Amino acid sequence: MQTTLRIDDRLYREAKTEAARSGLSLTRFLEEGLRLRLEKQPLESPTPHTFRTYATATPDARSWEELRHIADDEQQTHDLAKLGIPHRNP
Numbered sequence: 001m002q003t004t005l006r007i008d009d010r011l012y013r014e015a016k017t018e019a020a021r022s023g024l025s026l027t028r029f030l031e032e033g034l035r036l037r038l039e040k041q042p043l044e045s046p047t048p049h050t051f052r053t054y055a056t057a058t059p060d061a062r063s064w065e066e067l068r069h070i071a072d073d074e075q076q077t078h079d080l081a082k083l084g085i086p087h088r089n090p
Contacts, residue, residue, distance in 0.1 A: 004075070004079075006078075015029060015030065015033075
């Protein structure tokens with residue numbers, strides 16, 4: 001599976017350096033880290049978190065497809081801004 005992640009720049013550089021020192025690709029290095037974290041048994045059960053919910057006066061009439069498009073556009077704007085490229089809406 002392929003995905004996009006937002007990772008702190010310093011953490012990314014450190015992980016990439018350590019992966020190279022270990023003779024691993026960054027992907028393999030991150031997979032091993034995730035496996036180690038997921039295999040670790042929690043010492044105590046986490047306290048459930050409750051999220052605040054808010055209601056609006058009128059429901060949002062946009063479809064899931066429209067919302068996904070908005071989220072994708074915001075992600076693209078964020079990624080381009082990190083590269084110093086201005087984003088223009090079509």
